[in-house]
Amino acid sequence: MKLNSEIIEKFYNILGKENVFTDRETLKHFDYDATERHFLPDIVITPENSKQISEVMKICYENEIYVTPQGGKTGLSGGCLPVKGGVVISFKKMNKIIEIDDKNLTAIIEPGVISADFQKAVKEKGLFFPPDPSSTVESTIGGNVAENAGYTRAVKYGVTKDYILGIEAVLPNGKIVKFGGKNIKDVTGYDVIRLLVGSEGTLAIITKIIVKLLPLPEYRKTLIGYFDNMKVAADFVANIFQHRIIPTAIEFMDKITMNAVENYLNIKLPEAETMILVEVDGNKASCEEDAEKIFSLYKKFGAKDVKVAKDEKEADRFWTIRREALPSLKAKGLDQLEADIVVPRYFLPDFVEKIHKLAENQPIEVATYGHAGDGNLHVTIMYHKSSFDELVSANELLKKYYIEAVKLGGSISGEHGIGITAAPYLNIQLGENEIELLKKIKKAFDEKGILNPGKIFDYEE
């Protein structure tokens, strides 16, 4: 059933007219995300609490109206796009930090809280919320939870899911459920919390989040160095762990990405095959000791131009080189296909080698950079959309990369989600039995399939 004036009237009653939008001008502000694809919703609502969402969902469930929850629209897989129209629930007005509990090291937040605002608020209390995706100034915590967002510190601190202790959510049928709380341990019933984290808004609408906080590390130490051979770099990385050090981050860029950064920032980097940045954090004594060991390892494995940041400012400069990878590649002005691939950490060089080999003799350039510490790399295929040959080649290449990653025991998405962009490739990683099971889980939550349709296994080209 389509939305009609009777239903819209009901929405007015539940939400107030100020929270219901149907004019095209407004709708256009909710039709996109970072994938730059556009799908216009039929209506946008900005609820102020979970009770309103529950009431709305009851109506939508009864009338089989599609609903798509939406956060900061920074997603890279299309998770928040209303691909089949219907209602978009925007969390703009559910953006309160309800509590920061510095005794239990927890916080209670609404899903619409902007990541950076939350980061700032906890830091002011000497606390630390590790999950901090690069979209932090725009992305919402709700979106990060829905996508199980990753970030550079995942090597040591894990991903978003490792920090979610409790969730309140509205089921597609409008029922409100609460799981977990402020407890680090809780084995009562199935782990619905972690099932919802990373479910890309397809199972339930998250309306409240209880997160775990850590004490803010007192110190960090950042190192950078360049290797001529990526396999040697991988041995260097393995050796760091063998020296009983768990770094906060280990980041890398390949040569093509380095060249792009050089042009974009107008700097000169050493001639090398790969850059490796390593950061450790913790108390001062341990950071100094670890940094010394890592410095020797860089040298032992033949890295050039190894530097230990002497202060925060220099550390930030090292990070800038890595952080500008994506903008630098974008600045080349070519059309791009991006993949968020994972392979087991030590197999990264094999995969990078494969990436470049498969792109040889093609009218296409491929760059890669990412998280060497956890095997998650971002592959950017650059081509001219206007050339049909290049378009076909680029898409063929993308598929080949997914296949090669899975052959190495990897995954087709490490932190961006499947959404619509990776959905056509889902069956490369998951077999029939696995996909069938996912569909059954979906059905257990959403019998009628009204919540965030057209995503993951529900994709239609």
Place this chain on the structure above:
Amino acid sequence: MKLNSEIIEKFYNILGKENVFTDRETLKHFDYDATERHFLPDIVITPENSKQISEVMKICYENEIYVTPQGGKTGLSGGCLPVKGGVVISFKKMNKIIEIDDKNLTAIIEPGVISADFQKAVKEKGLFFPPDPSSTVESTIGGNVAENAGYTRAVKYGVTKDYILGIEAVLPNGKIVKFGGKNIKDVTGYDVIRLLVGSEGTLAIITKIIVKLLPLPEYRKTLIGYFDNMKVAADFVANIFQHRIIPTAIEFMDKITMNAVENYLNIKLPEAETMILVEVDGNKASCEEDAEKIFSLYKKFGAKDVKVAKDEKEADRFWTIRREALPSLKAKGLDQLEADIVVPRYFLPDFVEKIHKLAENQPIEVATYGHAGDGNLHVTIMYHKSSFDELVSANELLKKYYIEAVKLGGSISGEHGIGITAAPYLNIQLGENEIELLKKIKKAFDEKGILNPGKIFDYEE
């Protein structure tokens, strides 16, 4: 349908006669766990691979025969007990460590591997698998995964679920599914892995496990001290975190438990309301620095008899005091009810106070000890079963404790699972909507309800 000779014949064909047991003598070896309750299975099988399990499950599914997977029988909630008879699948013969990959810091193991054997094997390679429940010499990794077992190091290292990267499992209908791999990040599809971890063998039969390993910490430092006031002790604990230290373990015992330990070990402990043991690990420099800070904090908060272990031997002696809590209480020779309760860390003293207050003027003694660092405490109610009054009081008290814990935002199980022992109290923590959702998830996996029946929400008194 009941098992009959035709079906047993099929089992012989699939498994070989040597892996199928129907004689009462043998069955009696598989009818109990650490809850000391007994339920005789109709048949026990000891499969050697997942293919055999798949074939068996197809037959059981078709004929609606109950199946209960069983590990080391050390569970404290009855998770592995065949409460409705049927088939017990024992993992005795699926106990191989298939691979320890010291480059990717992962291992692949079969579910029947004994925890301690695995601990030993990874340690020999300089690696570390943090989840190490106290039942380590008998419990299997499969059982620990099924129950999402906790342990003393959870403060810093998290619980079992935080170390499971990949799972192969046989669904009740016999289909084999594989999720995850050696990757730290993977957001492809729903997080079925963490749904299975802690599902107490009710959703699928886990047949292979890929775990994450860490480098072995090079050093540890253990401290012990005694407080006259538990609320002060809680402030001491909160202050450790405020000093930016994340200890490996923070353990406590109340006075009654201390007295029991004194009698059992024939030692003298300081007169105090609570003992607090703190351990840190990491590199030497950081441990020394942290231990110094923690020592000052003990003093600042007025602890008595504070000691820093000067070597491994003394550290082990401190731990012995804590580890002998359960045996010491058992040695009192009384009947016991045990609860595995969690409250938010900082509310522990409020809860302990409540525990003792509710037990006042009762012909019953209640002791508590556990993990102060994560709010998970074990409550032991001691009484005489032979006295009907005491039996009633003990059970009433247990229920009150669960209610009080949930009032404080806690949980009725932190690490032992719900199984059958906590099942009658499930609705204290979870409401109708939540339990309905759990049942729907169960149905998505196990349409006919044949796998490990009678547990969690499926309990009948």
